[in-house]
C-alpha cells in the first residue's frame with residue numbers, strides 16, 4: 001500500500017550525479033528563503049523573501065560561485081542572500097537561517113518536498129542517463145487561447161516545431177466544473193477545424209492531434225459525453241476536491257475504464273508549496289492504468305512535477321507506460337517537458353516506456369478514429 005504522501009528524503013543523497021554538486025545548492029538556498037518568509041508575518045518583507053525563494057528555485061543554473069544573481073531577487077533581501085550564499089554547506093545555511101528568522105519558528109513543509117529545482121533539472125539532464133529532451137518527438141498536453149492558454153494554436157504548434165517535435169497533442173480544457181473558460185461543443189468543433197487546417201498546410205513537419213483535458217467527476221465519470229470523444233485523445237484529470245484527505249482510489253480507477261481515456265494527467269494534483277495532492281492507493285491505480293492501456297502522465301510544469309520519481313518508479317514497476325507533459329500555457333512553457341524527462345531519469349524509466357520518444361503511429365495504435373497519416 002502506498003499512500004499519496006510526499007516522501008521525505010534527504011536532499012544530500014537525492015541527486016547522485018557525475019556532475020559536481022555545489023557547496024550550497026539552489027535547493028537548500030530556496031528552502032531557507034521559504035522558511036524565512038514564513039517566519040515573518042504577512043507584509044513586504046515576507047513577500048520579498050518569497051520572491052527571492054522562487055527566483056532561486058527557478059534559476060536554471062546553480063548560483064554557487066556565480067556572481068550574477070537572478071534579476072527577480074528583490075534588493076532588500078540582498079544582504080540575507082549574501083549571508084546564506086557565504087555558508088559552506090547545508091548545515092551552515094540552516095544555522096544562518098535560524099539567526100535570521102523572524103518571530104515565527106522555521107519549519108519545512110511537505111508541500112515543498114520531492115520537487116526538483118530548475119538547476120537540478122539542468123544537472124540531471126546534463127548527466128544523461130539515457131533520456132535526452134532533445135530526442136523527444138512528441139509535444140503533448142498544452143493549452144491554447146481556446147481555453148486558458150496565452151497563445152493561438154498556430155503559435156503553439158510553431159513553437160513545438162522549433163523544439164524539434166514531429167507530433168503534438170493540443171489539450172485544451174473542457175467547460176466543466178474546473179474550467180469556466182473551457183471548450184463547449186462548438187469550441188471543440190472550431191478547434192477541430194483549426195487543427196485540420198494546420199495539418200493540411202504543415203502536417204508533414206508537425207502533425208497535430210486534437211486532445212481534450214477533461215475533468216474526472218466525483219463518481220469517476222468524465223465531463224464530456226461519449227459523442228464528443230470521437231477522434232480526440234482524452235487526458236483525464238482531477239481538478240476538484242484536491243485538498244481533501246479522503247482516499248480517491250475508486251474515483252481514479254473508474255475514470256480509467258471510461259471509453260476514450262488516453263492518459264491519466266497529473267494524477268496527484270499536487271501544487272508546489274500549496275497542497276500535497278490527493279490520497280490514493282497508487283499500486284491499485286497504476287495496476288488499473290496498465291491493465292486499461294492508459295498512459296500515466298509525468299507533468300513537468302515546475303509547480304506540479306506530478307508524479308515524483310518515487311511514484312513514477314512504482315508506476316513503471318506496475319507496467320505502466322508514460323506520457324511526458326509540459327502542460328504549457330505559453331510557448332515558453334513547452335520547455336518544461338525537460339523537467340518531466342529529469343523526473344523519469346531519476347526513476348530510471350527507459351526511453352521505450354515513454355510515448356513522446358516514439359513516432360506518431362505508435363500514438364495512434366488502436367485508434368482508427370484519429371485520422372493520423
Ligand SMILES: [Zn+2]
Pocket residue numbers: 213237239265266
Ligand atoms: Zn490540469
Ligand SMILES: [Zn+2]
Pocket residue numbers: 141143213327
Ligand atoms: Zn493542462
